[in-house]
Amino acid sequence: MAVMPTETPLAAPAWIHDAVFLHVYPLGACDAPATNDFHGAPVARLDGLLPWLDHWAALGVNAVYLGPVFESSTHGYDTADYFHVDRRLGDDAALARLADGLHARGMKLVVDAVFHHVGRGFWAFRDVREKGQASPYRSWFSGLRFDGRNRFGDPFVYQGWRGVEELVKLDLRQDAVRRHLFDAVAHWVARYGIDGLRLDAADDMDLDFFDGLHAFCRGLDKPLWLMGEVIHGDYRNWARPGRLHATTDYALWKALWSSHNDRNYFELAHTLKRQVAQGEGMYEGLTLYTFADNHDVNRVASLLKDLRHLPLLYLLLFTLPGAPSLYYGGEWGKQGRKEGGNDRPLRPPLPAPPGPPDNPPGLRAALSRFISLRHQHEPLRRGxxxxxxxxxxxxxxxxxxxxxxxxxxxxxxxxxxxxxxxxxxxxxxxxxxxxxxxxxxxxxxxxxxxxxxxxxxxxxxxxxx
Structure with a gap:
């Protein structure tokens, strides 16, 4: 189903140029159990985010990127069902309440679209496990062969995300797979009014999948912002007309914190000149997704050697080109590091608002001023x-x-x-x-x-x- 655009490519929605994001990882923020038994009644833990909406709006946030929220086995990136909310977070009505609350405040909603792989609990993969070569879904999964055993003892092997067999790679060249994923996107638009997608593991996916997704989105009732998770490489391979509108900007992320730690703004200046300098930056004209930390990397308050630099780093983030994002808890200087490969310290429960005292003191007030300046002065958004x-x-x-x-x-x-x-x-x-x-x-x-x-x-x- 590799539909190639035959019309003018879908331009990025205008709102993205004015966006200030709050990124929240719901399974962690809502203190959900680490594993899904797939049998218990839904628990509306997503409702725990509702009291935070006014606080985020008062801070100046006007877009929320919501991490994995659909039915999965563990961390959310091992999807079991694209059409229903993870029962550990609630039912579909719980997500609808959150979406309505955001939209009522003029805030956009971007959701994680995990389309590179699924979990072993995904319904079509369960069918392969039960029926073997007789399953009509055997063509859905990359490298699936019945000439060996995987580490779980199944009588077949398959490709996983970077060799991780818990994350089963989808064969995105298959028309039936694309139809299923695109139908999920249409459902999310119709049911929740989503405003955009963050495409997980975009740098490991076939580029023509994004061309097909872009073409499909032209037929939806509202324009979607399409942003890919890309860690390394030339972002223009993904962010280009007829494909995605943006990628994550990991180059700026690294330069922001390490230039402070090394007391070397030449590193940051070099990155900015290479990427966005007028008349010569390779990404000039793109509105990339910029951030100080996220659910996959150590929190910036733990990366910095001197916490007095934290307000400076955020001042830069909110006055530089891009669509800047604040990771939940960052507004009060939340710390967190990976421990033995465990990401949970980066994804803690969100306390009741307004949260703990700032560290350093006055951080929230400083962030509010920086974001307010961005909203008030168009050159900071489009200049x-x-x-x-x-x-x-x-x-x-x-x-x-x-x-x-x-x-x-x-x-x-x-x-x-x-x-x-x-x-x-x-x-x-x-x-x-x-x-x-x-x-x-x-x-x-x-x-x-x-x-x-x-x-x-x-x-x-x-x-x-």
Whole structure:
């Protein structure tokens, strides 16, 4: 069912350019049991997220990326049924209540679409286990052969995600498989009004599957944002007309935290110049999904050597190009590291709102200010990126949209920086105000914005007064 586009490719929905995401992993956030017995009555643990919606909205969040929510065996990425909510989280009505609550607040809903593989509890794979070569679904799974035994003792072998036999790779070239997955997407749109898909393991999938998905989505009642999980490679292989609208931006993720730990903003500046610099960035014009941490990597508050840098990192995240995302708990500096390959410390239960005290203090208020500035000033959402200054411990850049411009300058050092004098060729003389500290104003004379020394571990966001 490899349908190739014959019309103009589906453009990214306009809302994505204004999006600020909150990413939540529901099985962890809702403290669901680690395994699914597939027999118990549904427990509406998803309702535990409802009291958080107003808090997220007040923070400035206007889109939620919801991790795996459909019936699975364990962690959600081993799907058993694409058409029903995981009973550990509730029934289909529980997800509908959450979706309605988000949409009532003007918030978009993006769900995890785990289409590369399924779990061994997936209904069609169970049929293969029961009927062997007589199963009509034997063609659904990649590398399925009846000339050996897998590690579970079944009289057949198959491909798993990166060799993991608990995650059975689907054969996405099969028309019946594509129809089933595309029907699931149509169901999610009709039942829950979803606004987008995050395609899990996109960098391990056949690219023409995404072409077919894009073509299918053109016939839906609403445009969907299609974003792929890509860790390595040229994101343009996935994010291109007729395919996906965006990918995860792991290159920026790494540069954000390691440039602070190494006190080396040249690393971050290099990544930004390569990716988004005006006129030369390879991803200029793409709105990639940007983040400081997620359900798969150590939380950024545990990665940073100096927690005083956490507000600076978020200031950068929310003023740089992309669709920025905050991972649940990040708003108060939640820490967490993988332990022996166990991801559960990254995916803890979400407490009752408003949650614990901030670490560092004032983090939530700082995030609210940064997000508010992003919403208020279009150059931060749609403007070009231009580097103005880079030193080991200082970085400054402009976000420019037509005649409107904002300047961001940060200092990660423990002491005041040397004087900062930024090139602004063609800009008229006048005063610029720090939007984070409106009482502070700085002169622009002769095409130079004169900020003087930047205070320790601080940042400024400036606009012409």
């Amino acid at each position: 070009h990126y231009r580097e103005l200054l880079v030193r080991n411990e200082q970085l400054a850049y402009a976000r420019e949209l037509g005649a409107d411009a904002l300047v961001v300058a940060v200092n990660l050092a423990d002491k005041p920086s040397d004087g900062v004098d930024l090139p602004m060729p063609g800009a008229p003389d006048g005063e610029w105000v720090d939007l984070l500290e409106p009482s502070r104003r700085f002169p622009l004379r002769g095409g130079r914005l004169q900020l003087g020394p930047l205070p320790p571990t601080s940042g400024r966001v400036l606009r012409k007064a």
